[in-house]
Amino acid sequence: MSNAKVNFRINKPSLKSKGIKSFIGIWGAKGGVGKTTVAVSLARFLSRNNSVGILDANIDCPSLHKVFGLEGKVFGSSEKKELYPMEKEGIKIISMGNITGDEAILWRGPMAASALKDLLNFSRFGNLDVLLADFPPGIGDVPMTLLEEGGLDGMVLVSGPDEISKYYAEKCKGLCEKFGIPVLAVIENKPEKDLTTDFEKLEKKIKLS
Numbered sequence: 338m339s340n341a342k343v344n345f346r347i348n349k350p351s352l353k354s355k356g357i358k359s360f361i362g363i364w365g366a367k368g369g370v371g372k373t374t375v376a377v378s379l380a381r382f383l384s385r386n387n388s389v390g391i392l393d394a395n396i397d398c399p400s401l402h403k404v405f406g407l408e409g410k411v412f413g414s415s416e417k418k419e420l421y422p423m424e425k426e427g428i429k430i431i432s433m434g435n436i437t438g439d440e441a442i443l444w445r446g447p448m449a450a451s452a453l454k455d456l457l458n459f460s461r462f463g464n465l466d467v468l469l470a471d472f473p474p475g476i477g478d479v480p481m482t483l484l485e486e487g488g489l490d491g492m493v494l495v496s497g498p499d500e501i502s503k504y505y506a507e508k509c510k511g512l513c514e515k516f517g518i519p520v521l522a523v524i525e526n527k528p529e530k531d532l533t534t535d536f537e538k539l540e541k542k543i544k545l546s
């Protein structure tokens with residue numbers, strides 16, 4: 338059997354908007370390891386010197402609207418092919434939490450992937466230095482759509498200090514390699530960890546101009 342690297346992204350269209358210089362995913366397949374915490378802290382850190390947005394790629398259980406205290410619904414709609422991210426702390430944020438509201442919606446995998454594509458296609462972020470995607474847990478339709486079609490420029494993987502979440506972060510690393518997405522950092526998160534050093538290294542790796 339050949340060991341040749343398979344680049345699944347060949348000829349795949351990128352859903353990344355044109356005005357976005359760098360599109361970085363925050364992923365780790367194990368739930369609850371701190372992906373959202375890292376994504377939000379990294380957004381705040383990078384926003385000191387850069388224009389930053391975050392896309393909440395957790396379609397069925399979004400949390401960024403709660404983390405940032407964003408009330409109400411976004412302007413625009415998928416039908417109109419225009420969704421206007423909200424802004425807090427100078428960061429542009431799009432979350433299904435401000436689209437579907439408090440209603441519990443059952444999302445089959447393909448439906449969730451389709452909703453994610455709408456967020457990627459229709460969100461009017463304008464020009465941004467960095468857009469972060471806060472991934473959902475798992476290796477299902479939504480993460481695979483982001484890997485295959487999202488046009489990600491890099492990935493930050495998050496694990497906890499435990500062996501199981503590290504095991505799943507390694508699986509994610511393998512998938513990123515298959516899709517030709519550079520893994521910029523593997524962050525071992527734990528309660529009260531100071532992430533400043535990790536973020537300083539990351540800022541240098543993310544192509545910012």
Ligand SMILES: Nc1ncnc2c1ncn2[C@@H]1O[C@H](COP(=O)(O)OP(=O)(O)OP(=O)(O)O)[C@@H](O)[C@H]1O
Nearest residue numbers: 367368369370371372373374473474527528529530
């Ligand atoms: N470094 C940390 N210090 C203290 N609490 C933390 C830290 N990282 C995460 N937490 C807490 O752990 C919980 C889970 O974190 P978070 O929501 O960021 O994980 P997640 O990986 O995004 O979860 P999910 O897989 O459900 O998306 C939250 O209550 C969060 O506040």
Ligand SMILES: [Mg+2]
Nearest residue numbers: 372373400472
């Ligand atoms: Mg999360």
